[in-house]
Amino acid sequence: MSASETKTPLTSRRGAALAGTITVPGDKSISHRALMFGLLTVGETRITGLLEGEDVLNTAKVCRQLGATVERTGPGAWRVQGVGVGGLKEPTEPLDFGNAGTGCRLMMGVIGCHPIRATFDGDASLRKRPMRRALDPLELFGVRVVEQGEGGRLPITIQGPKDAVPVTYESPVASAQVKSAVLLAGLNAPGITTVIETEATRDHTERMLSHFGAEVTVTPHGAHGRRIDLVGQPELKAAPVVVPADPSSAAFPIVAAAIVPGSDVTVTGVMMNPLRTGLITTLIEMGAEIEVLNARVESGEDIADLRVRGSRLTGVDVPAHRAPSMIDEYPVLAVAAAFAEGPTRMRGLHELRVKESDRLAAVAAGLAAAGVAHTIEGDDLIVAGDGRAPGGGTVETHMDHRIAMSFLVMGLATAQPMRVDDTAFIATSFPDFVGLMRGLGADFS
Known part of the structure; x- marks a missing residue:
């Protein structure tokens, strides 16, 4: 069987507003x-x-x-x-x-x-x-x-040393x-x-x-x-661990709710460690309506429930020093930026080049497939942003789960459907992504 025959493509279409309460997988x-x-x-x-x-x-x-x-x-x-x-x-x-x-x-x-x-x-x-x-x-x-x-x-x-x-x-x-x-x-x-x-x-x-x-x-x-x-x-002492919901996984329904008009989605128990909340900070700067509810601490980590409504977004300049707190979220932030009014510049993305794929190149190719104007200057990605995205293209995921999920989210708000060439690798981090998103009203087929 050839590689192309083993792929599991999926198409995402614009439909009704997203609504509901979900818990995404553990971090x-x-x-x-x-x-x-x-x-x-x-x-x-x-x-x-x-x-x-x-x-x-x-x-x-x-x-x-x-x-x-x-x-x-x-x-x-x-x-x-x-x-x-x-x-x-x-x-x-x-x-x-x-x-x-x-x-x-x-x-x-x-x-x-x-x-x-x-x-x-x-x-x-x-x-x-x-x-x-x-x-x-x-x-x-x-x-x-x-x-x-x-x-x-x-x-x-x-080979480890006898005496480190x-x-x-x-x-x-x-x-x-x-x-x-x-x-x-x-x-x-x-x-x-x-x-x-x-x-x-x-x-x-x-x-x-x-x-x-x-x-x-x-x-x-x-x-x-x-x-x-x-x-x-x-001598480490055994201690129980409560794993909070993964903010990198929560990013997908959060951005989906923000870009699909009329949406109202709550994601429960999300980790709010300050060194992991760069995407939330950036989306709020862009004008996303995100409400932090029931903040608490479990196993040494800050967590909270996040309520997100459909929002009018504005382009922003994302500083390079924020990159470590949201390095895995840049692909889906680029999707949000495509629906913002005005340009969004994401600075210092060198680390994206050595992820599961060259994510910077893969994001740029996905934006191109969606008809979204963008440029790469050094390690910066600039998304033009005019409040809408045509869509209609096919995105090559390069075996990268986050590229697949990001552009499925994009297709929920583009004028024309978006197709991703392979969704098999989504299981590496978010096994029930498709099922949970369909439960909110997403049209994936």
Whole structure:
């Protein structure tokens, strides 16, 4: 069977206003980390609200290969019996992460400073993604890269050191994955491991380190950065984890409600961590009618319900320093920008070029397919914005779940339908996206 025959295309059409209350899947970043911290803890970690998409299930499988007992006890409910920091078992087979870049890079950190050998691999999409950014700091601990694909790509085999040394690492890129890999590696190194970032990135790893009893200190660094100091070789204490709704997944029904006239949609239990709410901040600046309800704290994370109504949007200038707090949401923000009055400039999007696809190029191609005027200047994307979008085109998703969902959302408000060439990869992060959106009134066929 050819690749084209295995694709699952879908067409999105403009219809009635969207309405209803939904809960989107658990946050992918928290879900990956909850399983990994369960692995690194002696005792039982209970997790509720776990995202049961393919990416996270691959991380669960890898945790089993490293010695943990990982069991599903109900919908979104899991228990992990861990082996503790320093107790990982050497895997007998390659660790297959499928499409999960987060799972792969973070697990390189988890395993890195253990004196074991492991081979990391993934699907065709993950094999195209750069891994040197995670490997370079790990080598400073004494980790040895035994084998790697061309340009530092998967499959990669690493050998952990017998005696790791702590490091001080100043990250050259604003990447929560790289920072987290270093901190997770530092757990099995003696002394203090330090990460310095010039732009603050999502801090789920730091919060979860504290939640499980590690000694971690976070202090400001420069105008927008932070310094994180971690005391190595702690005995992590088992703690329950409640996974909030993923703001990156909530982004799709939120933008859909904002651009479809007359809509009234509530998304419940959304994570409101300040380092993850860049899209909400930007949409409100654009004039989106978003009401924050029932704000609360669970497992160390801020969450709230968000009510969104159809809105008249205006173009804005999105500063580069906001990029780390919304890097996964730029594709769907570009969709919102297409329906705004006036140009929207999104600055500093270099990181989009090394996601599941070259997302910057894929977003531009999707906008072109929809007849939306736009330009790319360096690492900036400018969407012209005249309050409407013609639509009528077919979008190539390049095996990227967020590109697929973004342009399905776009088709709900374009004059002509939008077709995406493949929706299979949506299951990696949002398995019931199509069903939930249809429940709100979306016309997908």
